Amino acid sequence: MKLIKSLTCGIRFGLFAALIAVGPLVPGGNAAAHHGWEWTSGAPFELSGTIEDIYIGQPHPTLTIRSDGNLWEVDLAPVGATTNAGFVEGVASPGDAVTVYGHRSRNESEYAMKAVRVVVGGGTYDVYPERARAF
Structure with missing residues (x-):
């Protein structure tokens, strides 16, 4: 019985270890989130629209804006x-008019x-x- 229990634990651990090793390779979710500035263009960009969604949390806060x-x-x-900077929960809500300044994606077919x-x-x-001083 101890041998079977030991083998079962070994198999479970092996599957867990495999998922941990392969997980970061699977695209999607927050693992595919943009980080750094390399993905952005160097040109200043201004976007005005209406807030659809606000997320304040890890890996970084995001706004979804309809424009x-x-x-x-x-x-x-x-x-x-x-x-x-003072941008905390409650300062903006879905439906609010917003303007953001920054840099858009180098891939102009991507709305990011x-x-x-x-x-x-x-x-x-x-x-x-x-x-922000550049704006």
Whole structure:
């Protein structure tokens, strides 16, 4: 009986280890989220629209913005920098008009950008203050 239990535990551990090893290779979800600036164009970009969704959490806060019939995924700074800029839960809601400044994806068929500044509800939130000076 101990041998069977030992083999069962070994198989379970082996499957767990395989999932851990292969998991990061599977695209999708947050594993495929944009990080860094390499995926963005160098040109300044401004987007105005209506907030559809707000997420403040790891790996970084995001806004989903409807503009000209398209849904844009807008990455903000890491949670600490975003909340230190004052962009916290409650300052904006779905349905609010918003303008974001930053850099769009190099792939122009992708509706995605990284924001350095968010303007909503009479407030301006420089989530990347050192980069926002250019706007």
